[in-house]
Amino acid sequence: MRLSRYFLPILRETPKEAEIVSHRLMLRAGMIRQESAGIYAWLPLGLRVLNKINAIVREEQNRAGAVELLMPVIQSADLWRESGRYDDYGKEMLRISDRHERDMLFGPTNEEMITEIFRGSVRSYKDLPLNLYHIQWKFRDEVRPRFGVMRSREFLMKDAYSFDLDAEGARHSYNKMFVAYLRTFARMGLTAIPMVADTGPIGGNLSHEFIILASTGESEVFCHQNFLSLPTAPASIDFDDRAVMQAEVDRWTHDYAATSDMHDAPRFDALPEEAKVSARGIEVGHIFYFGTKYSEPMGAVVNGPDGKAVPVQMGSYGIGPSRLVAALIEANHDDNGIIWPESVAPFDIGLANLKPGDGPTDAACQSLYAQFTDAGFDVLYDDRDERPGAKFATMDLIGLPHQVIVGPKGLAEGKVEVKNRRSGVREMLSLEEVVNKLVAGRKR
RNA sequence: CGGGGCAUAGCGCAGUCUGGUAGCGCGUCUGCUUUGGGAGCAGAAGGCCGGAGGUUCGAAUCCUCCUGCCCCGACCA
Numbered sequence: 001m002r003l004s005r006y007f008l009p010i011l012r013e014t015p016k017e018a019e020i021v022s023h024r025l026m027l028r029a030g031m032i033r034q035e036s037a038g039i040y041a042w043l044p045l046g047l048r049v050l051n052k053i054n055a056i057v058r059e060e061q062n063r064a065g066a067v068e069l070l071m072p073v074i075q076s077a078d079l080w081r082e083s084g085r086y087d088d089y090g091k092e093m094l095r096i097s098d099r100h101e102r103d104m105l106f107g108p109t110n111e112e113m114i115t116e117i118f119r120g121s122v123r124s125y126k127d128l129p130l131n132l133y134h135i136q137w138k139f140r141d142e143v144r145p146r147f148g149v150m151r152s153r154e155f156l157m158k159d160a161y162s163f164d165l166d167a168e169g170a171r172h173s174y175n176k177m178f179v180a181y182l183r184t185f186a187r188m189g190l191t192a193i194p195m196v197a198d199t200g201p202i203g204g205n206l207s208h209e210f211i212i213l214a215s216t217g218e219s220e221v222f223c224h225q226n227f228l229s230l231p232t233a234p235a236s237i238d239f240d241d242r243a244v245m246q247a248e249v250d251r252w253t254h255d256y257a258a259t260s261d262m263h264d265a266p267r268f269d270a271l272p273e274e275a276k277v278s279a280r281g282i283e284v285g286h287i288f289y290f291g292t293k294y295s296e297p298m299g300a301v302v303n304g305p306d307g308k309a310v311p312v313q314m315g316s317y318g319i320g321p322s323r324l325v326a327a328l329i330e331a332n333h334d335d336n337g338i339i340w341p342e343s344v345a346p347f348d349i350g351l352a353n354l355k356p357g358d359g360p361t362d363a364a365c366q367s368l369y370a371q372f373t374d375a376g377f378d379v380l381y382d383d384r385d386e387r388p389g390a391k392f393a394t395m396d397l398i399g400l401p402h403q404v405i406v407g408p409k410g411l412a413e414g415k416v417e418v419k420n421r422r423s424g425v426r427e428m429l430s431l432e433e434v435v436n437k438l439v440a441g442r443k444r
Numbered sequence: 445c446g447g448g449g450c451a452u453a454g455c456g457c458a459g460u461c462u463g464g465u466a467g468c469g470c471g472u473c474u475g476c477u478u479u480g481g482g483a484g485c486a487g488a489a490g491g492c493c494g495g496a497g498g499u500u501c502g503a504a505u506c507c508u509c510c511u512g513c514c515c516c517g518a519c520c521a
Contacts, residue, residue, distance in 0.1 A: 012470065013456050018513055065447040143445065143519065157521060286521060320521050354480060407480055
């Protein structure tokens with residue numbers, strides 16, 4: 001993509017409303033634009049990151065056996081009256097009516113709808129286990145939206161729903177999502193710590209929040225030092241093996257970890273001093289097992305092996321990709337801007353032409369652009385007629401992992417500069433070496 | 445939902461107290477000179493001063509109401 005043809009409205013100054021670093025940087029880097037309190041438009045650069053995150057979420061959901069579908073944003077109030085939550089949910093639910101004055105709502109979550117879909121088509125225990133998920137916009141009319149997309153009213157959520165015949169099966173479904181979540185966050189370069197959680201309005205009796213540590217986190221968290229270095233399960237782990245899944249979950253729930261609402265101070269205090277981690281955290285995922293809370297009132301039943309109808313055991317599993325964009329920036333930035341992990345970067349390489357209009361420089365850039373693109377990289381080519389300083393500042397701000405800087409000075413010696421955004425390391429290499437280096441780096 | 449604040453050019457702000465032709469910096473556009481860490485000079489464009497009423501010869505400025513947004517707290521993927 002040529003920057004001169006792209007839409008990247010960068011701000012040189014920080015809008016005053018942005019309090020936390022991710023919000024500031026998202027606005028400055030032209031990723032989002034606020035349209036209303038807690039409601040944002042995703043500009044091209046931001047959308048690219050969101051899509052990269054979604055792709056990782058999908059891969060890991062699919063790997064764990066979940067199946068993607070897509071449910072509507074607008075739901076009927078009648079569905080929510082069946083579960084009793086139409087009255088329980090309160091003012092956070094945005095209630096609307098259509099032209100026939102039917103009560104509708106903008107979905108804050110989808111337990112009711114997925115249960116309705118399930119009961120309409122599944123009759124036998126032989127169709128279980130089943131896990132259905134979608135990635136869809138949600139609306140929760142927060143009293144006080146803040147921190148940009150970290151706590152917005154409209155937000156993107158991946159929500160999965162599992163259906164099992166019995167509690168043991170449901171536990172396995174829960175464990176699969178637990179492991180899939182750890183892998184999902186690890187692939188984004190985040191250390192997410194599962195913490196025993198309150199179940200809130202979703203209900204149920206088994207729940208974990210996945211928290212990443214960040215100084216700007218909204219909640220206070222306590223955990224054992226061990227979590228900071230626990231290795232994540234490999235992609236090859238057998239999601240169908242109940243014992244393997246349980247062992248993996250046990251490994252990740254063995255040590256103490258809790259948010260302030262669930263904090264067990266005596267237990268934490270008993271830890272050796274060097275093992276205590278007390279910090280702030282951002283919730284990036286939340287999983288629940290809630291049994292028959294919805295299946296029973298809504299009549300989602302299957303015939304068991306004995307021919308008797310039983311309500312299915314359910315769980316739900318949420319990840320907020322839009323919040324993750326902000327969380328990733330909180331965890332990856334410096335004074336100059338964002339530092340994207342490679343797996344979610346909007347572009348892999350930023351190619352800066354320091355002197356557009358100069359024949360040899362243009363030619364070298366064109367050649368590199370073609371070679372990078374052929375090698376499968378997403379390249380943002382800064383061909384704008386700007387001074388070098390402005391280009392460097394832009395590149396650092398938007399945080400692409402690799403910067404390739406091409407100017408007459410280097411080219412006189414047949415070289416271009418490659419800079420690693422995270423380490424800051426710069427090298428002068430020939431055109432051929434640059435391509436080889438980046439290709440080799442990606443395979444590693 | 446309680447408390448506090450803000451609203452003037454794309455962004456950041458001054459002007460409001462004490463009413464009298466709408467300002468500054470950055471950005472944008474034109475030209476020239478520049479070109480390896482946000483250039484210099486010259487010129488230009490861009491505003492129903494959040495909205496509606498009111499007071500006044502005259503309102504960005506004073507009064508009333510409304511709306512939007514932000515911050516602190518309580519609540520939450």
